Amino acid sequence: MNSLLGATARCVRSGAALFLSGPVGPRPASARLLCAAADLQKDLGDMVKKDKVVVFMKGTPAQPMCGFSNAVVQILRMHGVDNYAAYNVLEDQDLRQGVKEFSNWPTIPQVYFNGEFVGGCDILLQMHQNGDLVDELKKLGINSALLDADKESK
Secondary structure (H helix, E strand, C coil): CHHHHHHHHHHHHCCCCCEECCCCCCEECCHHHHHHHHHHHHHHHHHHHHCCEEEEECECCCCECCHHHHHHHHHHHHCCCCCCEEEEHHHCHHHHHHHHHHHCCCCCCEEEECCEEEECHHHHHHHHHHCHHHHHHHHCCCCCHHHHHHHHHC
8 A cells, every 4th residue: 555655646746647638528537547657657768768779569570560560670670770679569558558648659660769769660761761870870889780781782
């Protein structure tokens, strides 16, 4: 019980909203729901900072469950980025909705570099096409495999 009270106090101190909007207008939210939402946002902040590259996607890198998630996996693979954290949002609806609220971006997949939101599939594809992805990976200490391929072809 003390842990629930402590969590509730943390949520209220952090400024968690006391009302949720719904189809019939604002309604009081339970402390447990508020804490879960506030804790999820804190957890998401920790998750995106834990690894240099983080992807929230539908499915897994080994088995993407949508074309956009697959495209992100393929782009990263082309650049030789195999070591990244991937979270399957299909396994957890709270995670799926929470990451959209966390980033203020409505779609999945979502890509983060060093805790910073990069964008979705369209943004990553654009960065890949214009060369910006190579530069951004370099900032992370990751040498793009495409640079190695260019050197070998010359």
